[in-house]
Amino acid sequence: MKLDARTLLYLTLPPFMWAGNAVVGRLLVGIMPPVLMNATRWALVALLLAPLAWRVFQRPGDVRRRWAYLALIGSLGVGSYNALQYLALKTSSPLNVTLIGASIPVWMMLVGAVCFGQAVGRRQWGGAVLSVLGVLLVISQGQWRTLQQVQLVPGDLLMLLASLAWAFYSWLLARPPASMSGGQRPGWDWAEFLFLQVLFGLAWALLCSGAEWAAMPASVDASASVQPVVSAIDRLNAWSPGVRLVVGLVFIAVGPSILAYRSWGLGVQAVGPTVAAFFGNLTPIFAALWSALLLGQSPRWYHPCALLLIAAGIALSSYRKNQ
Incomplete structure (x- = not known):
C-alpha cells in the first residue's frame, strides 16, 4: 500500500510517543521497580479502555475460541x-539499549523470512542499512570513538529479547490466524481488541511482577531523585515527586500505550511489519526533540543528517509498495 499522509501519521506517532516513554520511563525506573512499573502502566490502560470496551464481556465465546x-x-x-526494556535500563546504558533497538528492522525481516515466509529483497536490506546508519549517527553524536567505547552487559541481552518479542508481536498482528481474519474475525473495534490484548498481557505482567518482588523486594520511592530529567521538570514546574509519579504513569498509559499501540496496529496493517519497523528508528530523532522540549538541549548537526538517512531507508524499503 502507498505511504499516504494518514499512514505516515499512523507510523510516525508511535516512535514519537515511545521517545517520550524512554524519557519518562528512565525517570520512573528510579522511583519504582521496572516490572511493577510495566504492570502498573497496563493496569491504568485497562481502566481507561474499560468504558469503551466492556462489551467484549457480552460475547465470552468469541474470546474463549481465540484465547491462545x-x-x-x-x-x-x-x-x-x-518490561524487558525497563529491566535492561537497570544494568545497560541508554546508548546500548538504543543500539540494540536499532536492530529491530533487521529482526523484523529475519522473523518474517523464517517464520512467515516473507521474502526480503535488496531494497529492504539497503533500507535497513541506511536506517541503522542514521541511528548510529545520533547515538554516536557524530563521533566514531563513542561507539568504540560500548561494552556489552546483561541488560543488552534483555533488550535483544525485547526486540525479538516486538518483531513477533508485529508479525502476528499482520498475519493473524484464520479465526482472526476476514469474516471469522469478531466485530471487535479497536478499543475492544486492544483491551483484550491488555488484559491478557496484564496477567503476564502481574505474574512477572510477583516474580520480581520475590527475587528482589523493593518499594516504590516517590522521593527518589533521578538526573537529569527530574531536575529539569522540577525547575520548570516545581512538581512534587508524588505528582511526578502520577503524571508520568498517566502519560505512559495514554500516549505510548493507547495512542501508540492503536496507531502501530493500523500502520502495520497498511504497509506490513517490515516497512513499519523502519519508522521505529525515528525514536532517537524524536528523543532529541523531547530533550529539547524538556531539557533545553538544542538539536545538533547530526540530527537532521540522521533523519535524512532514516527517511531514505524508509523510502527505499517501501519503494515497491508505491508502484
Whole structure:
C-alpha cells in the first residue's frame, strides 16, 4: 500500500510517543521497580479502555475460541516488551539499549523470512542499512570513538529479547490466524481488541511482577531523585515527586500505550511489519526533540543528517509498495 499522509501519521506517532516513554520511563525506573512499573502502566490502560470496551464481556465465546492468540500477542507486546526494556535500563546504558533497538528492522525481516515466509529483497536490506546508519549517527553524536567505547552487559541481552518479542508481536498482528481474519474475525473495534490484548498481557505482567518482588523486594520511592530529567521538570514546574509519579504513569498509559499501540496496529496493517519497523528508528530523532522540549538541549548537526538517512531507508524499503 502507498505511504499516504494518514499512514505516515499512523507510523510516525508511535516512535514519537515511545521517545517520550524512554524519557519518562528512565525517570520512573528510579522511583519504582521496572516490572511493577510495566504492570502498573497496563493496569491504568485497562481502566481507561474499560468504558469503551466492556462489551467484549457480552460475547465470552468469541474470546474463549481465540484465547491462545490473544494471550500470545498480549504477553509479547504488552507483558514482555516494555518490561524487558525497563529491566535492561537497570544494568545497560541508554546508548546500548538504543543500539540494540536499532536492530529491530533487521529482526523484523529475519522473523518474517523464517517464520512467515516473507521474502526480503535488496531494497529492504539497503533500507535497513541506511536506517541503522542514521541511528548510529545520533547515538554516536557524530563521533566514531563513542561507539568504540560500548561494552556489552546483561541488560543488552534483555533488550535483544525485547526486540525479538516486538518483531513477533508485529508479525502476528499482520498475519493473524484464520479465526482472526476476514469474516471469522469478531466485530471487535479497536478499543475492544486492544483491551483484550491488555488484559491478557496484564496477567503476564502481574505474574512477572510477583516474580520480581520475590527475587528482589523493593518499594516504590516517590522521593527518589533521578538526573537529569527530574531536575529539569522540577525547575520548570516545581512538581512534587508524588505528582511526578502520577503524571508520568498517566502519560505512559495514554500516549505510548493507547495512542501508540492503536496507531502501530493500523500502520502495520497498511504497509506490513517490515516497512513499519523502519519508522521505529525515528525514536532517537524524536528523543532529541523531547530533550529539547524538556531539557533545553538544542538539536545538533547530526540530527537532521540522521533523519535524512532514516527517511531514505524508509523510502527505499517501501519503494515497491508505491508502484
